[in-house]
Amino acid sequence: MQQEARHRWAPSASKTLPSTTTTTYIETLEPFPYQTLNNNNNTSSSSSSFFLPLTIMPNGRDRTSEFQTTVRTFASRRNGLDGPLPTTINRRQHPQSPTEQRGIFMQHAKRIGNDLSQTFLKLEQLSMIAKQSSLFHDRTMEIQDLTLSIKQDIGNLNRQIAQLQQYMRDTNGVKSKNSQTHSSSVVFVLQSKLATMSNDFKQVLEARTQNLKDEKTRRDVFSRNTVASSLTAAPSIANGRPSVLFRDEQRTTSGGDAVIDMGSDGGHHSSMKQQLLAIDETDTYLATRSEAMQNIEQTIVELGDIFTQLATMVRQQEELIHRIDANVDDATSHIEGAHTELLKYLRSVTSNRWLIIKVFAVLIIFFLIFIVFLA
Amino acid sequence: MKILALFVLHKEGDKNVRILQNEFNLDSFGYFERRGVQPLLVFSARTVTERTALDTRQSVEADQNVNAMVHVYVRRDGLASVLVADSEYPQRVAHTLLSKVMDDFTAMYPPSSWGSMGEQTGKMVSLGETLKKYQNPSEADPLMRLQKDLDDTKDILKSTLVNVLERGEKIDDLVARSNDLSFEAKAFYTTARKTNRCCTLF
Numbered sequence: 001m002q003q004e005a006r007h008r009w010a011p012s013a014s015k016t017l018p019s020t021t022t023t024t025y026i027e028t029l030e031p032f033p034y035q036t037l038n039n040n041n042n043t044s045s046s047s048s049s050f051f052l053p054l055t056i057m058p059n060g061r062d063r064t065s066e067f068q069t070t071v072r073t074f075a076s077r078r079n080g081l082d083g084p085l086p087t088t089i090n091r092r093q094h095p096q097s098p099t100e101q102r103g104i105f106m107q108h109a110k111r112i113g114n115d116l117s118q119t120f121l122k123l124e125q126l127s128m129i130a131k132q133s134s135l136f137h138d139r140t141m142e143i144q145d146l147t148l149s150i151k152q153d154i155g156n157l158n159r160q161i162a163q164l165q166q167y168m169r170d171t172n173g174v175k176s177k178n179s180q181t182h183s184s185s186v187v188f189v190l191q192s193k194l195a196t197m198s199n200d201f202k203q204v205l206e207a208r209t210q211n212l213k214d215e216k217t218r219r220d221v222f223s224r225n226t227v228a229s230s231l232t233a234a235p236s237i238a239n240g241r242p243s244v245l246f247r248d249e250q251r252t253t254s255g256g257d258a259v260i261d262m263g264s265d266g267g268h269h270s271s272m273k274q275q276l277l278a279i280d281e282t283d284t285y286l287a288t289r290s291e292a293m294q295n296i297e298q299t300i301v302e303l304g305d306i307f308t309q310l311a312t313m314v315r316q317q318e319e320l321i322h323r324i325d326a327n328v329d330d331a332t333s334h335i336e337g338a339h340t341e342l343l344k345y346l347r348s349v350t351s352n353r354w355l356i357i358k359v360f361a362v363l364i365i366f367f368l369i370f371i372v373f374l375a
Numbered sequence: 376m377k378i379l380a381l382f383v384l385h386k387e388g389d390k391n392v393r394i395l396q397n398e399f400n401l402d403s404f405g406y407f408e409r410r411g412v413q414p415l416l417v418f419s420a421r422t423v424t425e426r427t428a429l430d431t432r433q434s435v436e437a438d439q440n441v442n443a444m445v446h447v448y449v450r451r452d453g454l455a456s457v458l459v460a461d462s463e464y465p466q467r468v469a470h471t472l473l474s475k476v477m478d479d480f481t482a483m484y485p486p487s488s489w490g491s492m493g494e495q496t497g498k499m500v501s502l503g504e505t506l507k508k509y510q511n512p513s514e515a516d517p518l519m520r521l522q523k524d525l526d527d528t529k530d531i532l533k534s535t536l537v538n539v540l541e542r543g544e545k546i547d548d549l550v551a552r553s554n555d556l557s558f559e560a561k562a563f564y565t566t567a568r569k570t571n572r573c574c575t576l577f
Binding site: 302317338339 | 431432433434466467470471518519521522525526528529532533535536539540542543546547549550553554556557559560561563564566567568570571
């Protein structure tokens with residue numbers, strides 16, 4: 001029976017390639033009628049069926065040790081990728097071999113590069129949106145979210161690069177000179193990439209503020225509101241955001257070796273901002289002057305209006321005055337006439353004595369006749 | 376509303392700024408504060424001019440806590456002037472003043488000599504007078520003066536209009552009274568005539 005079994009295995013061995021012997025053997029471990037073998041090998045082996053191929057195959061190689069080292073390297077590599085950077089660096093197992101250190105260093109550099117490229121993509125997206133958003137007002141939320149995420153990414157990247165640098169410095173004693181220069185140049189490249197990205201970010205922010213300002217002036221042209229009030233608000237906004245960004249960066253790059261030098265850029269930045277504002281200022285000045293002129297014009301027109309109103313009212317009153325004049329003239333004439341009548345009456349009363357004497361004389365004669373006849 | 380300082384400067388290139396003349400009016404500060412405030416104003420004027428491009432005007436708030444505004448106008452030919460005033464001073468008047476000062480300076484010193492003038496060599500007597508005159512912007516600036524006169528005239532006219540209305544009322548009263556008077560006079564006349572015409576007593 002043993003011979004039979006050997007015979008069964010042998011043709012499969014001849015068919016396959018010699019290099020992949022181990023795997024092929026494992027693959028072709030078919031449902032084996034080990035029961036029969038167990039029955040046959042009752043005396044020799046009481047162990048499990050796994051050891052059967054080793055005992056059966058004389059021309060196979062035992063490569064389990066290689067297999068185990070490969071598994072170990074895979075496991076270590078996976079551990080390096082999954083775990084966060086500080087824990088793998090801090091949990092320094094004495095002694096870490098130089099190759100392991102380099103491996104870890106390269107992994108982290110690779111990760112930082114990946115993050116950098118992702119942040120670049122986000123930045124491109126943000127710049128596209130910022131250029132477009134002169135018409136749509138709903139994009140402000142997107143822009144703010146993107147800005148926030150990009151800022152966080154930049155901060156993270158800064159921290160990671162700083163840690164990488166620290167790690168490189170800590171493990172520098174073990175490596176050769178060439179590997180030292182290599183590590184330092186890798187860190188330098190990452191830092192310069194980060195610097196260019198933050199510059200681009202700054203430019204995008206500036207473009208966005210410029211867009212906002214243009215929008216506002218356009219809106220003000222149509223609504224004729226004073227631009228002066230917006231000017232005092234704009235500088236604080238425009239200078240506030242980039243300066244916060246600078247402060248964050250300076251805080252995270254505590255090592256001081258960072259290539260990012262924002263100090264001198266800050267001055268140019270504010271002068272640029274002031275230049276951006278200066279163009280609005282001349283417009284504002286001219287706008288205020290024209291507004292003052294228009295005010296004066298309006299005042300003069302109102303003055304004219306008041307004058308005409310005055311003239312109308314006075315003319316209306318003139319008519320009334322004519323009436324008064326006529327009434328008073330009438331009164332005067334009537335009183336004059338009455339006065340004359342009274343004078344006539346007085347004259348008649350004073351100059352009428354003869355008639356009274358005559359009347360009285362006739363009365364007395366009549367009285368005498370009446371008394372003589374009766375007495 | 377007051378002006379603290381007035382400068383005339385010359386700007387060459389981007390960094391080379393020379394102060395040609397300056398005038399100060401620091402009476403509002405205490406005696407001991409003045410010595411510190413003056414260099415600060417000079418420095419801020421120089422800095423602001425350096426940061427301003429040619430042919431632009433700017434008005435910058437000097438500090439959040441301090442009640443001061445810096446107005447600057449850099450002309451195309453390099454001459455610049457800076458006015459430091461408090462924040463209530465109207466911006467338009469400030470810029471008009473800056474243009475006027477520079478025109479006066481140009482009239483007094485020809486443009487060719489600006490490049491060769493050193494610090495503080497340009498002496499224009501009228502600068503101090505201008506500073507004093509413009510402390511009260513509504514008197515000095517022509518536009519504001521015109522506006523003020525017009526407003527005064529408008530007020531006077533409004534009061535005149537009110538007077539005319541009162542006059543109208545009085546005239547109405549007079550009309551009524553004269554009407555009554557003429558009626559009474561007529562009645563008086565007819566009565567008098569009646570006593571003369573009618574039957575003679577006795």
